Every structure is written in structure tokens, then in C-alpha cells.
Amino acid sequence: MNLKDLYIDFFVRKGHKQIPSAPVVPENDPSVLFNTAGMQPLIPYLMGEQHPYGTRLVDVQKCIRTNDLENIGDTYHHTFFEMLGNWSLGDYFKEESINYSFEFLTKVLNIPIEKLGVTIFKGNDLIPKDEETKKIWLSLGIKEERIKETEIDNFWIAGETGPCGPDTEIFYFRSDEEIPEYFDPEDTRWVEIWNNVFMQYKKDETGIHELPKKNVDTGMGVERVVAILEGVNDNYESSIWKSTIKLLEQITGLSYYGNERSMRIIADHIRTAVFISADPTGIKPSNTDQGYILRRLIRGAIRHAKNLNIDNNTDWEQLLAKNIINEYKKYYKELEENEQVVLDVLKNEKIKFNRTLEKGLKEFEKIINNLKDNKLDKDNAFKLYDTYGFPIELTEELAHEKNISVDKEGFKEKFKAHQELSRKGSEEKFKGGLASRGEQETKYHTATHLLNAALKQVVGDYVHQKGSNITTERMRFDFSCDHKLTEEEKQKVEDLVNKWIKEDLKVTKEEMDKETALKSGAECMFIERYPDIVTVYSIGNVSKELCGGPHVTHTSVLGTFKIIKEEASSSGVRRIKAILN
Ligand code: SER
Numbered sequence: 001m002n003l004k005d006l007y008i009d010f011f012v013r014k015g016h017k018q019i020p021s022a023p024v025v026p027e028n029d030p031s032v033l034f035n036t037a038g039m040q041p042l043i044p045y046l047m048g049e050q051h052p053y054g055t056r057l058v059d060v061q062k063c064i065r066t067n068d069l070e071n072i073g074d075t076y077h078h079t080f081f082e083m084l085g086n087w088s089l090g091d092y093f094k095e096e097s098i099n100y101s102f103e104f105l106t107k108v109l110n111i112p113i114e115k116l117g118v119t120i121f122k123g124n125d126l127i128p129k130d131e132e133t134k135k136i137w138l139s140l141g142i143k144e145e146r147i148k149e150t151e152i153d154n155f156w157i158a159g160e161t162g163p164c165g166p167d168t169e170i171f172y173f174r175s176d177e178e179i180p181e182y183f184d185p186e187d188t189r190w191v192e193i194w195n196n197v198f199m200q201y202k203k204d205e206t207g208i209h210e211l212p213k214k215n216v217d218t219g220m221g222v223e224r225v226v227a228i229l230e231g232v233n234d235n236y237e238s239s240i241w242k243s244t245i246k247l248l249e250q251i252t253g254l255s256y257y258g259n260e261r262s263m264r265i266i267a268d269h270i271r272t273a274v275f276i277s278a279d280p281t282g283i284k285p286s287n288t289d290q291g292y293i294l295r296r297l298i299r300g301a302i303r304h305a306k307n308l309n310i311d312n313n314t315d316w317e318q319l320l321a322k323n324i325i326n327e328y329k330k331y332y333k334e335l336e337e338n339e340q341v342v343l344d345v346l347k348n349e350k351i352k353f354n355r356t357l358e359k360g361l362k363e364f365e366k367i368i369n370n371l372k373d374n375k376l377d378k379d380n381a382f383k384l385y386d387t388y389g390f391p392i393e394l395t396e397e398l399a400h401e402k403n404i405s406v407d408k409e410g411f412k413e414k415f416k417a418h419q420e421l422s423r424k425g426s427e428e429k430f431k432g433g434l435a436s437r438g439e440q441e442t443k444y445h446t447a448t449h450l451l452n453a454a455l456k457q458v459v460g461d462y463v464h465q466k467g468s469n470i471t472t473e474r475m476r477f478d479f480s481c482d483h484k485l486t487e488e489e490k491q492k493v494e495d496l497v498n499k500w501i502k503e504d505l506k507v508t509k510e511e512m513d514k515e516t517a518l519k520s521g522a523e524c525m526f527i528e529r530y531p532d533i534v535t536v537y538s539i540g541n542v543s544k545e546l547c548g549g550p551h552v553t554h555t556s557v558l559g560t561f562k563i564i565k566e567e568a569s570s571s572g573v574r575r576i577k578a579i580l581n
Helices: 003-013 040-046 094-108 131-139 222-229 239-252 260-278 289-307 316-328 333-337 339-369 378-388 392-401 408-435 439-458 487-502 514-519
Strands: 056-064 080-089 116-121 147-150 155-157 162-173 190-204 207-221 465-470 475-480 507-513 533-539 543-546 561-570 573-580
Touching: 003 056, 003 080, 003 094, 003 222, 040 056, 040 080, 040 162, 040 207, 056 260, 080 094, 080 222, 080 260, 094 131, 094 162, 094 190, 094 207, 116 131, 131 147, 131 162, 155 190, 162 207, 190 222, 207 222, 222 239, 239 260, 239 316, 260 289, 260 316, 260 333, 260 339, 289 316, 289 339, 289 392, 316 333, 316 339, 333 339, 339 378, 339 392, 378 392, 378 408, 392 408, 439 465, 439 475, 439 487, 439 533, 439 543, 439 561, 439 573, 487 561, 507 514, 514 533
Parallel strands: 116 147
Antiparallel strands: 056 080, 080 207, 116 162, 155 162, 162 190, 190 207, 465 475, 475 573, 507 533, 533 543, 561 573
């Protein structure tokens, strides 16, 4: 059995229920782009809500961390990784938690006790030292010299506020050298493998408070522990990456050794891109948020593929993606279900970037050759972005390899000014669409909501409104979508809207706070532009959107809905023009 199976099996035997991994894009949490830890989707339950699966949970969670993307290429950073976790929601606490961890490590994984060291919470003005945890470790046979007290590192919280508490981190001595008598977490031969957090507090703006229940939250990184168990110092040499690296060697005809950095980056980025684009949230490459990360990852991989002389007209990325899907589909069924979506996302983005990559690299060389000092200015950085599709981070990476710095701040200002312009443009259009409140415009406005709902049903839940413009003559609707709608899709959308019109659905209006509205699944375009109390319009039970109105009261007055045009609007955005007769 592999680590994941052993872990799940062990905790299920200890009365835990296995819960499925949450999507990589958090549901109802706009504060972060991706889930960065196993506990993140469980925050409401750690704060006190009842979990439908009970009080003992175990899982493997898909996580993505993008804060150190530039470190990818070394032996141990990964953008996507899996985190094993077991939780007690007001059930067991320190004693059982530590006993379970110890038993799993020493009896299931057969790690010798001499190779383990632990840290515990030293205490501060607010919270006392964690004596209990120390006693438990001592009782299990961990020597005093192998227990280290720290303050900052042993208090865990996901961000600024939320559930938190002292933790105990378990380290493994990853070296063939003699194990020193005293454990020192600063000595890099000791690597952290597991973190048990005793979440008995919550932090808010006013300070730290006791939670109604004491919880346990633990996290263990799969990639790291598998590498340790297999005795390799480079994570990419472990069984997790074996088939991917081998495939890369076949594709390039090169050995991994001597080409580690580019191969690691390609492997890491394609794996992450596969998981992001297979996520039920349906992220597509774009220039904002998760879509931008996806774009950067794919473009970064393509750039390194070029470094290794991979021919971009071959299907190399399809082969790698298929291999990853194969490796992981047993655990994540969405990979198999969305295989075609994933392959299309990769292919389309590659084709798009391929058109400008070559020219962009030439332009980059030209810029570099004409530099007077070692600085690439904002105008050139912006040109590379705007004309050749180089994410600023790619320009930085290329420049870095030549010891040249990039005026990123200047670029950002330019970028912002550019966005401001297009935002103003779209706001004006948006306003233009809704400001005039004639009868016909009102009808088109309601039809816009129906069209949005129909597109979600027919094309996929990932479809979101990107813009709208209404005149007395027609409606125009922009939405995120990675492909040209097929005739069949268009017909289905049209039929669905007309069906809803015929059903004479009632349009209702409610006021509620923004959070409740979002929790209820209401659709909205620019969340940050809405006040705390929002108006939600529902049409029967087919559509629910945050919206200022106005709308018709019953759908039957809309007449017949007809799509007259479907076309590309911008990258990853399609546009529909439609009329009501
Ligand atoms: N939340 C803790 C961590 O991410 C333990 O799961 O390390």
C-alpha cells in the first residue's frame, strides 16, 4: 500500500470517516485563490458548525500554493501538492492525537523512534506553555533532548484571523550521518513531516477567545514524506514523479540529470494545470485571479519545454497530462470526468502562446542587446506582456537568467492604468446597459439572467457573466467560456430560455446581507462592488443573482428569445447577441 492508502486506512480503523477532497478553488471563500491547507475547507466546522460526517474525519486534500512559484525547480517545492489530515471536531484532543501520530509513524511506517524529534509551544503572555504535550511525548519514549520548545513556530493560524492554537511539529532526521544527541529544528537534516494543531482558540479583530469545542487539525505533506520513506533527497526522484520524469526523458531524448530544473518545472506546472483545469469550478486561462495562475503555469511549462528543445507542434503536453490523469484518477474522479476539458485547455493555451512565443523571445533578445544598463524598463516589460503574452513573471525569469532586473513596479503601474481604462470602458457599457429603464430594456435585462442560467446548465457551472450591454433593439452578453459554442449548445440554450419564458416564472426580489447571498449560491459579477446589504433577484428556481434591477414580474411577457450571434469577445470570453420577439 502507498502512503495515502496506509494513512486513510489507519485513521478509518481509529473511527474516522473519510471525506472527499474539496475543490482546489475554495467554495464561498473569495479571500484566497486556492486551498492552501487541508484544514481550509473545514474552517466552519473547526469554528463550531456540525459536520455531516461526524466528529472524526480523515482526508487527502488537494492544495495549491502560489506564493513561492519562483522556487519551483528546486528539489522540494511544488505548486500543487497533497496534504493528508485527520481531524477531531470536539472529539479527542492532545492525548489521542499524539498517540495516533506516534503509532502511525513507528508501527505503520516503521520509522525508528531515534529518527524523530518534536517541537512544542513554549508559551507567551496570553497562552501558557504546552506542558501536557511535552508529557505525552515523554511518556511515549521521545527523549527530552529531542523535544524543543518554540513560541512563534508552534502557534498555528491559517491567516490573520480564524481557528488557531498551539501545535506540535514532528521532524524526521533525513540523513545517513550520525544523529546528533540534541534535536535542532534549524538543522536542515531534520525535516518537518507532520503538524498537529490543537485548535482551541479563535482569533478575531478583538483578540484571542476560547472556542466552544477543542479540536485537532493535523497536516502531513504527501510528496515530502514519500520521498523520505523512499530515501531520496530529491522529491522528483520519488515514485510520485517517476513516470512523469521518465516520460519527459522519452519526449526530450535527454537525461533528467543535467536538465533537472526545466524538467521539474514542466512536471510541476503541468500537474498543477491539470488539477486546476479539472476542478469543478472550471477555471480557464485568463488574465486575472486563478485563471492568470493557470496561464502562467502553462506558459512557464511551454517556455521550459522550449529550453529542452521540445517541438511545440507535437502533443507533448497532452502526453504528460494524460499520464498525470492516469496516476491520480483513482483518488480524484474529476480528472477522468474532465479529461477532455483539461486536454483542451492545455492545447488551446499552447496554440495561443506558440503564436507569439518565438517572436516574443526574439523581441526579448533585441531588447536585451540594446540595454544601456542591466535594467529592463516598464515599457518593454509591458510590450512583452501586451503584444507577446509574456506574463511579467516570465519576463522576470528570462531577465534573471541574464542578470538583468525588471522594473516590475513600473510595469504594475502601467498595467493598472491599462486595466483602469478597460474597466472604465466596461463600466460605462455596463451602466449604459442598465441605466435606461424602458420597458424593452427591462425585458432584456430579465432575459440576461435567464441566458446566464441557461449557459451554466448547458455549457457548465464555470460560466460566469463578464459583461452585458442592452439597447432597445437587442441584448449582448459576455461570459467566460473556453470554446466556440456548438450549434447544439446554442440550440439547447435558446430552447431552455424559451421554456422558462413559457413557464411564466415569477421574478422575486429579496434583500439580504452579502455573505448570506453568496452562501445561498447567488450569482454575481463583481463581488467587491456590492454593498454589505444586497438585492437578490430570483427567477422561479432557475436563476438567482445579485442585481440592482429592474426586472419584469413574470417571464411570459418576454416573448420569444433568439440568439443571433455567438462570437469571441476576448481571450477566454465569448459574446452572445440575442433578441426578443
Ligand atoms: N493546518 C496545519 C498545517 O497546514 C495542520 O494541518 O500545517
